[in-house]
Amino acid sequence: MTVDAQQHVLPDTPQAYGEHARTWLADNLTDELRLDRALGTPAPLADLIAFEAAQHRAGLTGITWPTEYGGHGRSLLEHLAANREIGRAPMPEAVNSIGKELAGPIIMAVGDERQKSEWLPAILTMDDIWCQGFSEPGSGSDLASLRTRAERTADGWRVNGQKIWTSGASKSRRCLLLAHTGSPEDRHKGLLLLAVPMQTPGIEVRDIQSIDGERSFAEVFFSDVLVDDADVLGAPDEGWAAATRVLTIERATNRMYRAWRFESEIDHLVAACRTDPRALARLQEHARPLAQLRVEAELLKAHVEQLVEVLHGGEEIGPRGSFPKLYWSEAHQRFAQLAWDVVSVLPPGAGQPLQDLRARMQRVYLASRAETIYAGTTEIQLDIIAKQILKLKRRA
Ligand SMILES: Cc1cc2nc3c(=O)[nH]c(=O)nc-3n(C[C@H](O)[C@H](O)[C@H](O)COP(=O)(O)OP(=O)(O)OC[C@H]3O[C@@H](n4cnc5c(N)ncnc54)[C@H](O)[C@@H]3O)c2cc1C
Numbered sequence: 001m002t003v004d005a006q007q008h009v010l011p012d013t014p015q016a017y018g019e020h021a022r023t024w025l026a027d028n029l030t031d032e033l034r035l036d037r038a039l040g041t042p043a044p045l046a047d048l049i050a051f052e053a054a055q056h057r058a059g060l061t062g063i064t065w066p067t068e069y070g071g072h073g074r075s076l077l078e079h080l081a082a083n084r085e086i087g088r089a090p091m092p093e094a095v096n097s098i099g100k101e102l103a104g105p106i107i108m109a110v111g112d113e114r115q116k117s118e119w120l121p122a123i124l125t126m127d128d129i130w131c132q133g134f135s136e137p138g139s140g141s142d143l144a145s146l147r148t149r150a151e152r153t154a155d156g157w158r159v160n161g162q163k164i165w166t167s168g169a170s171k172s173r174r175c176l177l178l179a180h181t182g183s184p185e186d187r188h189k190g191l192l193l194l195a196v197p198m199q200t201p202g203i204e205v206r207d208i209q210s211i212d213g214e215r216s217f218a219e220v221f222f223s224d225v226l227v228d229d230a231d232v233l234g235a236p237d238e239g240w241a242a243a244t245r246v247l248t249i250e251r252a253t254n255r256m257y258r259a260w261r262f263e264s265e266i267d268h269l270v271a272a273c274r275t276d277p278r279a280l281a282r283l284q285e286h287a288r289p290l291a292q293l294r295v296e297a298e299l300l301k302a303h304v305e306q307l308v309e310v311l312h313g314g315e316e317i318g319p320r321g322s323f324p325k326l327y328w329s330e331a332h333q334r335f336a337q338l339a340w341d342v343v344s345v346l347p348p349g350a351g352q353p354l355q356d357l358r359a360r361m362q363r364v365y366l367a368s369r370a371e372t373i374y375a376g377t378t379e380i381q382l383d384i385i386a387k388q389i390l391k392l393k394r395r396a
Contacts, residue, residue: 010059010072017059017074018081024058025089036090036268038352038359042214045171048095053126060086061100062124069108070121080256080308087260090268090360098168099123099130101254103176106193110234110242119174119195131172133163133196133220140165141380143178144187148222150179150194157181157194157232159202159225165374169205169218172198177222181236191240193233200225212366248321253311258328259300262335265364266294269339272357278347279354286338293338296331300324319388326381329371336361336368 011020032043033051042048055061063079065071072078094100104123107115122128139146148161159179169175175196182190196203202225207215234242269290273279283290304324310317339361346354372378386392 010074014075014077014081017078018085020058021060021082021085022088024060025085025091028054028058029089029091033092034090035092035363036356036360038356043092045095048092049126049129051092052095056124056126061094062104065104065108065120065124069116070124076253076308076312079253080305083257084260087257087262088264090264095168095171096123096126096129097255098132098172098176099128102132103130103174103195105246106176106233106243107195109246110193110238114230115195115233128173129168129171131166131169131175131198131220133166133169133175133177135165136162137164141377144191145184146178146180146191147184148177148179150181150192150227152181153226156226156228157192159194159196159222159227161222163220163222165208165217166205166220167217169198169220170207170215174198175203175220176233178240188240190236192236193240193243194227195231195233196222196225196227197231200227202226210366211369212363248318253308256304256308256324258332259297259304259324262300262328262332263294263297265339265360266290266297266335268357268360269342272353273342275351275353276347279342279350283342286342289334289338293331293335296327300328300331303327319384322376322381322384325375326378326385330378333368333371336365340365 011017028051031037032039032047043051052061059072060082062071063074063082064076065073067073100123104120107119111119119128123130133148134143134146136146136148146161148159148163150157150159157179159177161179163175163177166175175194175198177194177196179192179194180186180190181192198205202223204221204223206219206221208217208219209215210217234240270283273283307317307320307324343354343358343361346358350358376384387394
């Protein structure tokens with residue numbers, strides 16, 4: 001055991017780290033937070049935030065972040081060990097995933113010392129929740145065409161424009177905002193990254209309801225919003241290039257727990273159906289595609305482990321970061337459809353295990369519809385692989 005800069009006592013080896021994560025989750029994941037219980041409503045936001053802050057104190061988030069910025073200073077091997085357990089546990093998705101997966105790595109790559117020391121610890125302690133203001137109506141896959149404008153003022157920038165699909169906007173303290181300093185025709189030239197405080201006058205958030213009934217994303221309008229120079233991330237032109245490089249690596253290592261979550265959802269489906277012969281008979285009809293999906297979950301786990309080895313060895317993975325995102329989203333979406341086909345109509349008088357399963361698979365099914373869209377659509381991932389790995393040209 002060693003003690004990190006924040007006085008956390010944490011295990012020394014990846015294996016012990018994984019065991020520690022497993023024990024902590026077994027002790028701290030309450031029924032209210034578990035996704036495999038049919039409690040009906042999601043846990044209150046305050047409870048989710050408290051749970052995420054507790055995870056950090058226990059060494060389960062910020063694992064690879066430097067200790068001087070509030071992290072635990074460990075390697076990707078400990079990150080992988082903990083994330084296997086995070087995937088196996090039926091726990092809620094992170095409230096501050098944008099902060100930890102996107103804003104944090106970008107701040108580390110292009111932020112100045114003050115930004116790093118003030119903003120990074122607050123992400124991990126959950127004092128600052130971040131959202132990502134990249135997509136716009138008409139600019140999703142083709143981000144460089146975005147129209148939000150940042151104009152120079154005496155001591156900062158004046159921002160005007162509209163963002164859409166901004167996850168978590170109404171609960172966020174800061175927005176990682178992408179704006180053009182020139183015209184949309186300049187494409188990647190002149191793209192500026194800003195860390196805009198969401199309380200700044202001129203920002204209006206309008207929630208959007210999604211098919212699961214949640215109001216998890218929003219339209220965000222910026223009208224003459226004044227942003228200080230102190231809230232600019234990287235220089236205009238440089239910030240975007242550094243950010244995209246970081247994001248390629250992060251695409252592979254963020255959410256690596258999803259491979260293990262996928263496997264545990266398959267296990268849950270089979271175990272709950274076994275409690276009722278009528279449900280088992282229905283599942284039996286899908287035995288072959290389910291077996292195929294089980295293989296795909298196994299391949300995904302092995303692939304994630306291999307990418308971690310490559311990165312841990314100091315190599316870059318470049319466009320290979322698209323492989324796990326594409327493979328997981330396509331396979332998981334097929335699984336969600338299969339599971340919903342099995343449990344959407346339960347046998348009369350179905351017991352609690354099947355009701356819990358149905359509630360979980362309904363959420364999994366609805367959420368899966370978006371998995372092939374966010375963080376780069378399937379077509380965009382295929383485009384990256386065709387162009388950057390196979391070196392093929394676009395058809396004329
Ligand atoms: C649940 C969810 C959460 C999100 N959260 C955020 C967020 O927090 N912040 C944020 O900024 N954005 C967010 N997004 C937006 C997301 O990044 C975009 O939806 C995505 O990039 C696709 O952009 P679009 O919706 O404009 O579709 P478009 O880019 O218009 O694409 C429409 C279709 O055309 C295809 N297509 C587009 N270009 C090509 C091409 N060159 N070749 C082949 N096919 C192509 C696409 O694959 C897609 O099928 C979120 C989206 C979802 C669903």
